[in-house]
Amino acid sequence: MKTRIRTSRTGAAGFTLIEISIVSAILMIVIGSLTMMAQASDRAFSTGATIAHLESRASATMSQIIRELAIAQNTAVLRPDGAVIDYVQAVDFVAGDPVLTLPRRLAFEYEAGEIDDGIDNNGNGLIDEGLVVLTEDVGAPTERRRVLTRWVSELLQGEIDNGIDDNGNGLIDERGFTMVQSGETITVLLSLQKQGPGNRLLNRSSVTSIRLRN
Numbered sequence: 001m002k003t004r005i006r007t008s009r010t011g012a013a014g015f016t017l018i019e020i021s022i023v024s025a026i027l028m029i030v031i032g033s034l035t036m037m038a039q040a041s042d043r044a045f046s047t048g049a050t051i052a053h054l055e056s057r058a059s060a061t062m063s064q065i066i067r068e069l070a071i072a073q074n075t076a077v078l079r080p081d082g083a084v085i086d087y088v089q090a091v092d093f094v095a096g097d098p099v100l101t102l103p104r105r106l107a108f109e110y111e112a113g114e115i116d117d118g119i120d121n122n123g124n125g126l127i128d129e130g131l132v133v134l135t136e137d138v139g140a141p142t143e144r145r146r147v148l149t150r151w152v153s154e155l156l157q158g159e160i161d162n163g164i165d166d167n168g169n170g171l172i173d174e175r176g177f178t179m180v181q182s183g184e185t186i187t188v189l190l191s192l193q194k195q196g197p198g199n200r201l202l203n204r205s206s207v208t209s210i211r212l213r214n
C-alpha cells in the first residue's frame, strides 16, 4: 500500500508568527496612511469652506455698501480715521429737488465682548476684530442698526501695527474696514478673517470705489 504524504499548508493555521507580524505591520501602515489622508482631506475641505464663506461675506458686504453709498449725497462726512462715514441719501426727486433720507452711518465697531487691547477678549481666536454696522435714521426715534458683516480683521490684510505701510497701499496701519475719500469718490477697503484648521488665520479682502452724488 502507498502512503500519501501531505506537503502543502492550508488555512490560517499555516501562517507563522513572523508572517502574521508582517501582515499586521503592513495593515497598520495602510490604516495609518488612510487616516492621515482622511485628516488632510478634512483640513483641506474645512479651509476651502472657511475661505468660501469669507469671500461670500466680503462680496455681499461690499454690494450692500455700494448700494448705500451710490445714492449718498456728496455732503457725506468721513471721519479722519476712515472708519465712520455719515451721509444722507437722495431717494427721489420732486420738482428737481432731492428727497433726502434721515442721516445714515456706516461704521467699524468692535465685536461684542472685544475691546482694542491686543488681546482676544471674547475667545474666538481673533484679536480686536470688529463689525461693519449700518445705522439708519441716526439720532431719530426710528434709529435702527444692522450688522453687515462680522469677522472684520483689526488691520487690513498684509498690514501689521508698526507705523509702516506694509501692504503698500499708501495707508499706514489701516483697519480691516477703511474708507478713503478723494474728491467725490469713496474707496472702501475690507478684510475679513476667521480661524481655519489648526488655528491658522485665513483672510479675504475686497476693494471698491464709489462716486457720491451731487
Ligand SMILES: [Ca+2]
Binding pocket: 114, 119, 120, 121, 122, 123, 124, 125, 126, 127, 128, 129
Ligand atoms: Ca476676539
Ligand SMILES: [Ca+2]
Binding pocket: 114, 115, 116, 117, 118, 119, 120, 121, 127, 128, 129
Ligand atoms: Ca481685544
Ligand SMILES: [Ca+2]
Binding pocket: 159, 160, 161, 162, 163, 164, 165, 166, 172, 173
Ligand atoms: Ca503697518
Ligand SMILES: [Ca+2]
Binding pocket: 159, 164, 165, 166, 167, 168, 169, 170, 171, 172, 173, 174
Ligand atoms: Ca497699508
